[in-house]
Amino acid sequence: MxxxxxxxxxxxxxxxxxxxxxxxxxxxxxxxxxxxxxxxxxxxxxxxxxxxxxxxxxxxxxxxxxxxxxxxxxxxxxxxxxxxxxxxxxxxxxxxxxxxxxxxxxxxxxxxxxxxxxxxxxxxxxxxxxxxxxxxxxxxxxxxxxxxxxxxxxxxxxxxxRPALARRMLDHWDNVDVHPVTGQVERGYAGGSIFWRDGAARGDLARVREYGRLLAACGVNAVAVNNVNVHASGARLLTERLGDVAAIADTLRPYGVRVHLSVTFAAPVVLGGLPNADPLDAAVRAWWAAAARRVYDRIPDFGGYVVKADSEGQPGPFTYGRDHADGANLLAATLAPFGGVVHWRAFVYDHRQDWRDRSTDRARAAFDHFTPLDGRFRDNVILQVKHGPMDFQVREPVSPVLAAMPATRLAVEVQVTQEYTGQQRHVCYLGPWWSEILGFAPWGPQGPTVADVAAGTASTRDPRSGAGGGRSATAGGGLVGVSNVGDDPFWTGHPLAQANLYAFGRLAWDPGLDPVAVLDEWIRLTFPPATTGDPGLVRRTLHAVLDGSWWTYERYTAPLGVGFMVRPGHHYGPDVDGYEYTPWGTYHFADRDGVGVDRTRATGTGFTGQYPRPWSERYEDLHGCPDELLLFFHHVPYGHVLRSGRTVIQHIYDTHFAGVEQVEAMRGQWRRLAGLVDPALYARVSERLDEQRRCAAEWRDQVNSYFLRKSGVPDEHGRRIW
Amino acid sequence: MxxxxxxxxxxxxxxxxxxxxxxxxxxxxxxxxxxxxxxxxxxxxxxxxxxxxxxxxxxxxxxxxxxxxxxxxxxxxxxxxxxxxxxxxxxxxxxxxxxxxxxxxxxxxxxxxxxxxxxxxxxxxxxxxxxxxxxxxxxxxxxxxxxxxxxxxxxxxxxxxRPALARRMLDHWDNVDVHPVTGQVERGYAGGSIFWRDGAARGDLARVREYGRLLAACGVNAVAVNNVNVHASGARLLTERLGDVAAIADTLRPYGVRVHLSVTFAAPVVLGGLPNADPLDAAVRAWWAAAARRVYDRIPDFGGYVVKADSEGQPGPFTYGRDHADGANLLAATLAPFGGVVHWRAFVYDHRQDWRDRSTDRARAAFDHFTPLDGRFRDNVILQVKHGPMDFQVREPVSPVLAAMPATRLAVEVQVTQEYTGQQRHVCYLGPWWSEILGFAPWGPQGPTVADVAAGTASTRDPRSGAGGGRSATAGGGLVGVSNVGDDPFWTGHPLAQANLYAFGRLAWDPGLDPVAVLDEWIRLTFPPATTGDPGLVRRTLHAVLDGSWWTYERYTAPLGVGFMVRPGHHYGPDVDGYEYTPWGTYHFADRDGVGVDRTRATGTGFTGQYPRPWSERYEDLHGCPDELLLFFHHVPYGHVLRSGRTVIQHIYDTHFAGVEQVEAMRGQWRRLAGLVDPALYARVSERLDEQRRCAAEWRDQVNSYFLRKSGVPDEHGRRIW
The missing domain is CATH 3.30.379.10 (Chitobiase/beta-hexosaminidase domain 2-like)
Structure with missing residues (x-):
């Protein structure tokens, strides 16, 4: 306590x-x-x-x-x-x-x-x-x-x-200094950082300890305490500000949580004054080795580094003509004597892409960059792979990288913070989404799952994975989530977003858990029957509001897996063409005839070929492709008939109307809890549901109007489209 | 000196x-x-x-x-x-x-x-x-x-x-504190402010004096030293930081430039601690009266206030159920004993508009708000009206307010800083645009012009204006420009943007000047023949680059007067749908069949009815409306044939290809000056022309692709559209 x-x-x-x-x-x-x-x-x-x-x-x-x-x-x-x-x-x-x-x-x-x-x-x-x-x-x-x-x-x-995954980690994208664009917490929707404020450690270790306790109670055992985009003060946590990290480590240690640090690959230059950060340079290696020794002197159970290199402007080994294995192994070698690991992010792509060039495909990037390096990473390198090939959209296929590097320790990265799923102003319980990802079987229903890959047991379960490493269970990379926690009194801004943090830990411990059962655990713990007016009603209502909220969010936002119809920059609310002509590589190619991205081998970018069978075939086949991912893999006419029997355009209209109606229903359900739960919590959720309703209607109207204007196809049911 | x-x-x-x-x-x-x-x-x-x-x-x-x-x-x-x-x-x-x-x-x-x-x-x-x-x-x-x-x-x-306009003023949108979003200078593209830095007066009065000298040499006689969006420190310039303003006034006085101050309407609350800022409240009036006395004690020739009230979130009289005449007259009464004036901006509109509502029209707003108040403003109130009904787009009709308030002193506001015209990264000589605006004859070719309105002589020249005031020449409101100056060594970021500052002053002095002749003055002064390698070539080249650059910019950006196809927020570069579904009231309504805003009385918002004849009729008539404003007034099919004989869609394609070719030609012309002009200036202009070329191609490609995707109509000449 x-x-x-x-x-x-x-x-x-x-x-x-x-x-x-x-x-x-x-x-x-x-x-x-x-x-x-x-x-x-x-x-x-x-x-x-x-x-x-x-x-x-x-x-x-x-x-x-x-x-x-x-x-x-x-x-x-x-x-x-x-x-x-x-x-x-x-x-x-x-x-x-x-x-x-x-x-x-x-x-x-x-x-x-x-x-x-x-x-x-x-x-x-x-x-x-x-x-x-x-x-x-x-x-x-x-x-x-x-x-x-x-x-x-x-x-x-x-x-x-026993935990299925030995590594269950939260990455905080917390900046030490308030960043002029991303603020105190990049993609944070729950106030400031619990670790840092205005360039300094907050010193509120009681709050940090409470956090560690909550993490232990849901199964998380590692935390990275600063943003992967490492800015000036964040970089110095590795050196002169190491004491701040040690204080956090001391505070979290009693709850079995190890501390990791995001470091900049340019640290030998930025902090060490060396002329370069070439991973094959002896002075650079010596600098990193000394840094590691200093860290372990202060924090004997230090977890290791998290590195975003050669990604969205962060420095990396490419500068020196080296590859990511060179870069990751450099750091790993210095941590190995102390038992530390390097989490090396696979989120590498061209963010200066030309939208005119339909052959370049951001979805392909991680696979193209990393699979040639399989087998070259040291044992204590964990390649941290986003669950999908793009960037935490509400619906994406599973990243093919997860099925393509049998000789590499792979971690799956998910986003607990709701950057693209309502920013903790919308109810969106992500347990079902993560459960689906972790249960996905890249080699077909008889083969290992993504959870097995993260556990390091994929190769032992199915020889079809072509594993060469034969890793043990503890050699998996585990599950990593980007934290949704801030200094908000409810921890997560939206009180119901606590369920995501809880479910993250529980599914990392046991990916086979039913996400609705996990939610039920969270409800019973968080709303103790003895403290609520009508325990049965509270429980039923929270299930009604939360259980299907991810699908609801999907319905009123970007349709059929196409993704990225959000306002550039802050990523909240709709902007159908917001990224359509940008360098970020995130397009839908809607024109007056149809919509979607052709990623087939036959006529498109060939991304489908990055999957093993059977998915390489299913995704390639217009009629075999799951509806919910159709526009991720295919460009189709608005009149294309889905497996559901509806046309694409009618599906867009129907789901967008339905999504808003479901939010309205959620609001009605929630109102039944007035007087039955903590009034402050009730008020906070109510206010956010109002905003969710407003925003959902905005999504509905913008998306429907956009596609009506473009397709000219009226809604079959004659509903109002503006 | x-x-x-x-x-x-x-x-x-x-x-x-x-x-x-x-x-x-x-x-x-x-x-x-x-x-x-x-x-x-x-x-x-x-x-x-x-x-x-x-x-x-x-x-x-x-x-x-x-x-x-x-x-x-x-x-x-x-x-x-x-x-x-x-x-x-x-x-x-x-x-x-x-x-x-x-x-x-x-x-x-x-x-x-x-x-x-x-x-x-x-x-x-x-x-x-x-x-x-x-x-x-x-x-x-x-x-x-x-x-x-x-x-x-x-x-x-x-x-x-003799100057045609007695009042020739530059408004600096300079923040005292660096604003988290808008920086040191809102819509500034020339570095920091010459007045303020990081919350304090810069103290570099030598630079301010040099600025005053440049202003005197082109005819400007008034400057407002802080942003019309008055933030915390800016507000205090009226009270405890008045000394900073006095120092600037002392420095500019030898060059005949009077200092004005932007004030917040909420000053009695924010600075004075009063419970409200109701313009009819006696305590509020007393507060403002005392403030004016203090100001004139320090600055006997103080020019007066600039006020942005009830506009884009700024406070104003609406809060207290009062109107803009109440608000402006309150301040004017306190300045009148000292000879000061209030510049009260007419830029009032609903920036929380619902894009679904096609009946609300931002273009109508200033007229609807202010014309009912004609005759109610005190003699020392100047209503400052943006030249167009929207917001400084590269092409707009002249604001109908300028022809509708004969009993009010009206100033015309133009934007010297190139917010929507290339942000001083693009060459865009605005002299021809301002000349066209000032020469526009709202009551037909025999009637007075906008310049006459600004001079206060419109009613004496033509009784059809229905003037009731019979103002004298000195009672006009004059011409106001938003300054494009910063602490950049070239003053304006783009060295050639100096021509805009110069032309602003010269056209304010004499709106009848030929803008190309004004440019020639600027060239001869700025590039003295004795200092350039080939004076004739330098002069010809600068004319070739600058003379038509406004039309060039128009060609590769938003077509036919439709405006606002820019990236939201910073307003640089294309985003065709960027404002299409926003609350800002700036739409083009493009669908698969056509594009444009129906502002007719017959079927649209009725905005055409705000003009006197003949323009109310010409703009209303699809076939009488000038091509360059067609989409401002009408929603037409892509196949609509312009007065030029081309279809709208082909016009879009042709002008966008032509605009980029013209920028390429400008680059080629400029390169002939290598070695003939100051190398630092040459390099700066060259670098910016490269960026202009890049950005113009981006505009071309995004706009053309957008309309090809939407219309499905191929380019007649088979050029590459992505």
């Missing part, structure tokens, strides 16, 4: 979420920083709800017992020497103590390794056992109990929980 | 421009600050070219003669008591001294009043006489001699010069 953040919304860790736990008599076996955290959490709960906690071995002297009781300082647990109530919950590190007989009975036969973060849960009804091999497992197990609530203490057979 | 600005380009006042004057023997009759300036200017020229200057009466003691000679401190003239060389140039205030016989002979019969700023020039060949009634006249006459060069001293009959 942290102090000093009392005006901040508790998100999915309100006191009430600890009610079942806090009534138990708990015994904790184990030592270490994260076990301390576990004990503190339990003690805090007991202080509120009357339970007790004992620890074995105790890490406070028996002569200074801290009574169990109302919340006070840290370490509010009963030392082992105090009189022992019957422990009905045992939290134990497997090697910390001999288990009692009941516990040994409950777990008979379940002695496989749980790993660094896994845990085992079993219960007889009277007694519950949580077992882990390492402190982090105990911490994750504890929050699992919190999630389960009273059900955690039912009788249950042994369950083992 | 000012010191301390030696790295700044001399613009149209290089030393060489004073060669003919500086070889003369000059006698100056008169006293006063501006006569001092005249003497200083002549002395400076004599110091360089060997002439002499004497003054009668002397304003320095006879015991301290200052020798005529090399440049030194100020007042380098020969006192009247020194031995007198034969004066072959006499500069005299008519009442300062008895004229010698030769001068009386030369001016026999020419004894009409010259006014505050007029002058009389006559010459026998041996002797030249410049006569004025007031010191400013002598100063303007002096710069007239400079402009004439050697020809000034030819024999010539009496010429009287």
């Amino acid at each position: 942290s102090d000093g953040a009392s005006t901040v919304h508790p998100a999915w860790l309100p006191a009430e979420a600890f009610g079942a736990l806090g009534r138990r008599h708990t015994l904790v076996h184990g030592t270490g920083l994260l076990v301390d955290t576990v004990v503190d959490e339990v003690a805090g709960a007991c202080g509120r709800y009357g339970g007790t906690v004992r620890r074995v071995p105790a890490d406070v002297p028996a002569t200074a017992p801290s009574p169990v009781g109302p919340a006070g300082g840290p370490r509010r647990h009963v030392p082992a020497t105090a009189p022992s109530p019957p422990g009905d919950l045992l939290l134990a590190l497997r090697d910390a103590a001999a288990l009692p007989a009941w516990a040994r009975r409950l777990t008979a036969g379940a002695d496989g390794p749980l790993g660094d973060e896994g845990f085992l849960l079993a219960g007889s009804g009277d007694r519950t056992l949580l077992l882990a091999d390492a402190p982090a497992g105990l911490l994750y197990g504890l929050f699992h109990l919190v999630r389960l609530g009273r059900a955690a203490f039912d009788a249950r057979p042994v369950e083992c929980h | 000012s010191d301390g600005a030696s790295t700044v380009h001399p613009a149209w006042l290089p030393a060489e421009a004073f060669g003919a004057l500086g070889r003369r023997h000059t006698l100056v009759h008169g006293t006063g600050l501006l006569v001092d300036t005249v003497v200083d200017e002549v002395a400076g020229a004599c110091g360089r070219y060997g002439g002499t200057v004497r003054r009668v009466p002397a304003d320095v003691p006879a015991t301290a003669p200052s020798p005529v000679g090399p440049a030194g401190g100020p007042r380098r003239h020969v006192p009247a008591t020194a031995p007198s060389p034969p004066g072959d140039l006499l500069l005299a205030l008519r009442d300062a001294a008895a004229l010698p016989a030769w001068a009386r002979r030369l001016t026999a019969g020419a004894d009409g009043p010259l006014g505050d700023e007029g002058f009389l020039l006559a010459g026998s060949g041996d002797r030249t006489l410049l006569l004025a009634d007031a010191p400013a006249g002598l100063l303007y006459g002096l710069f007239h001699l400079v402009r004439l060069g050697r020809a000034a001293f030819d024999a010539r009959p009496v010429e009287c010069h």
